[in-house]
Amino acid sequence: MERSVLQPRFKNAPHFKDFWQKGNGKLLIEFSGAEVSFKNFEQFATYYYHTDEIGDQVVKDIYLKKKFREASKEIEQYIRNGVSESDPVPESVKKLFSSIQRKPDWLNEDLLKSGAELCMRSGLDALISLRDYCLIGGYDYAYLNKPLIVTEALKKGAVKRLSETLDFWVNVTRYNALEIHAKGYEFAIKTRLIHSYARLSIKKHYKNWDSENWGEPINSWDMMATYIGFSLVFLHSLHKLGNSFSNEEELGIFHLWKYVGYLLGIPEDLLPDNKKQATEYFYLWTSIQPPSDKDSVLLAHSLLNESLENPILKFNFQRKNLRYLHICCTWFLLDHEVCKRLSIPDVSNKNVFPIAKRFTNFIYNSLVGRKARIKAGNKKHLKVLEDYLRITAASNFH
Known part of the structure; x- marks a missing residue:
């Protein structure tokens, strides 16, 4: 069945209008100088049905083929020691780590430090x-x-x-936490795979998931x-x-x-x-x-x-x-x-x-x-x- 095109379905609803015209939404606009409109809605709406396919495939190749604790230890080794093209690991693992082991060109270490x-x-x-x-x-x-x-x-x-939220937040917001192989970097990758694991579990076990309204899980x-x-x-x-x-x-x-x-x-x-x-x-x-x-x-x-x-x-x-x-x-x-x-x-x-x-x-x-x-x-x-x-x-x- 073909999915209908997503619309800003609550843009005229009282809760949406109150938030953006009277409440914290109004304060956020004043705080940020934002110019809000729906002109870019379609560009963003496609992401409601978009998921992390790379992370999902790693979970399928590692977590769903082994005991959870064994799979977790294996992933920990990849995070801490790195993965190269010549390593005997699944292609999904190589694809994931080839992207995250290379820092993006836009990354600014001084801004990371200021944020932390x-x-x-x-x-x-x-x-x-x-x-x-x-x-x-x-x-x-x-x-x-x-x-x-x-x-x-x-x-x-x-x-x-x-406790889980605090554990994640503290560990990714310290000095040098996001250096490759560092603790915050490790937390981020593990969280990514936890999201994929949860998403695949929902899609497999929860038959009443309403993707039309709720989007894809996570x-x-x-x-x-x-x-x-x-x-x-x-x-x-x-x-x-x-x-x-x-x-x-x-x-x-x-x-x-x-x-x-x-x-x-x-x-x-x-x-x-x-x-x-x-x-x-x-x-x-x-x-x-x-x-x-x-x-x-x-x-x-x-x-x-x-x-x-x-x-x-x-x-x-x-x-x-x-x-x-x-x-x-x-x-x-x-x-x-x-x-x-x-x-x-x-x-x-x-x-x-x-x-x-x-x-x-x-x-x-x-x-x-x-x-x-x-x-x-x-x-x-x-x-x-x-x-x-x-x-x-x-x-x-x-």
């Missing part, structure tokens, strides 16, 4: 932004979340999911939106929390995630260089996404309740307080309409903590030098990651 430094010096604000704006805000896009639902991510639990356009979350949305969140950044740091964030996206197999046409491009790309993608559904609400509440389930904090009152603070930040960072759709609890004095955070950021950034903030932020990130890995029993990527 902004991530590190943002300290706990970075983790607040990832959790209370990027992740939970992404749950409002109902179709984007379908792979999470059908692979039963809710059963795995929010603590484990958050398709390239959805991947673009996810990584715009790590760049544009992350940057906007830091801005909302009272952080300032230089033009080079700003460009560095986009450059860092452009390279991570490249390693993950996202087509280069979908990887924005700056906040203006990112906002214009994001605008087009949101026009095909309906608002929250019941699955979205379940995912959001699973993340909110992670603080209650997480044993890092010893006492119940500490966990309840942490949950309250995350709820406050979610209301502050997200549109109120989005919070209502996700059924985020409406708590008292919800602006007190975020506004106090803005004020303390202003003082801290004024009094403490940039290098000291980078060092302190990196230390905080590594401590939080260590705590999560301790309770989720070792690294998520082994």
Whole structure:
């Protein structure tokens, strides 16, 4: 059966108009200077049915022919030692590594460093932004979340999911993390193959996948939106929390995630260089996404309740307080309409903590030098990651 041509089907829907005319979408346009329109929609829409064929073939040739642990060890050796044309490995493996072992001509090491430094010096604000704006805000896009639902991510639990996200994010945003054979490079390649493995599993086992509406599982356009979350949305969140950044740091964030996206197999046409491009790309993608559904609400509440389930904090009152603070930040960072759709609890004095955070950021950034903030932020990130890995029993990527 021939697939119908994809249209910006929700461009006249209340949730789309409210976001871009009144909510965070409007703020993103002001923040970025974007000029949004639908003139390039068809160019991007084809990627809704596009996937990483190279990664998929590697999974077919390695993971689906061996035990998972054995296949993972084999891939680890390829990542850490490299692959040459003369190596006795499947052609798909040679094809994958011939592309990623050669740095693209556009790669700028100075911008990668600036992007990593902004991530590190943002300290706990970075983790607040990832959790209370990027992740939970992404749950409002109902179709984007379908792979999470059908692979039963809710059963795995929010603590484990958050640990995996943090493990990935920290390891790709440190100094020299993306050097070939380095740890962040390894995380990116493993994540790429995890996506392929999940996609092939969905296509094989989930017969009710609605590709007409949902696109291909973990398709390239959805991947673009996810990584715009790590760049544009992350940057906007830091801005909302009272952080300032230089033009080079700003460009560095986009450059860092452009390279991570490249390693993950996202087509280069979908990887924005700056906040203006990112906002214009994001605008087009949101026009095909309906608002929250019941699955979205379940995912959001699973993340909110992670603080209650997480044993890092010893006492119940500490966990309840942490949950309250995350709820406050979610209301502050997200549109109120989005919070209502996700059924985020409406708590008292919800602006007190975020506004106090803005004020303390202003003082801290004024009094403490940039290098000291980078060092302190990196230390905080590594401590939080260590705590999560301790309770989720070792690294998520082994």
